[in-house]
Amino acid sequence: MLETVILGMLALRPLSGYDLGKWMDGPGRFIGYRVTLPQVYRTLAKMGERGLVAFQVDPREGKPDAKIYTLTTAGKAALLEWAHSPYEPAPRPMDPDFMLRFLLGGMFGRDIAVEVLRAELDYRREQVRNPTRVGELSAAFAPIDEVDPQWAAQVLAAGHEQGRASTAAYIGWLEVTLADFENR
Known part of the structure; x- marks a missing residue:
């Protein structure tokens, strides 16, 4: 997944490993995928070995030189192949x-x-058509002595309702965004 993020960001402009890491800690954090700067540098090195990215050294006065990465022809091809491949939604919204x-x-x-x-x-609409039966799950509880089964059922139901509300809002966003994109 990190390779894909790097390829996608380099499709927009040349970047250093530091800039990629900074983006992932800033605006990129909303993708939902966290990485460290050493992971970014290791991944860039591996991608360079495989011919997906290339770099030029940018001399910096008073600071360490920076490697500025760009996509190679192979990197562009890999990104385009991924972008055009079928998307399979994950069970987790x-x-x-x-x-x-x-x-x-x-x-x-x-x-x-x-x-x-x-x-x-x-996929999300189908998920909400077939809801999870929380009551069936809590009816089968056989907890340890320290757990009150009625309280555990309440906590589970509250968590489930938060998930349903979140999914409903997510579906709303998907519907609005899809309608907007289809009407452009």
């Missing part, structure tokens, strides 16, 4: 793979963005 597909795949055109949104929306 708001999975980082969706946001990656939407942001980094969708930047290659309206059709890709709409296809990803539609697949995610259809």
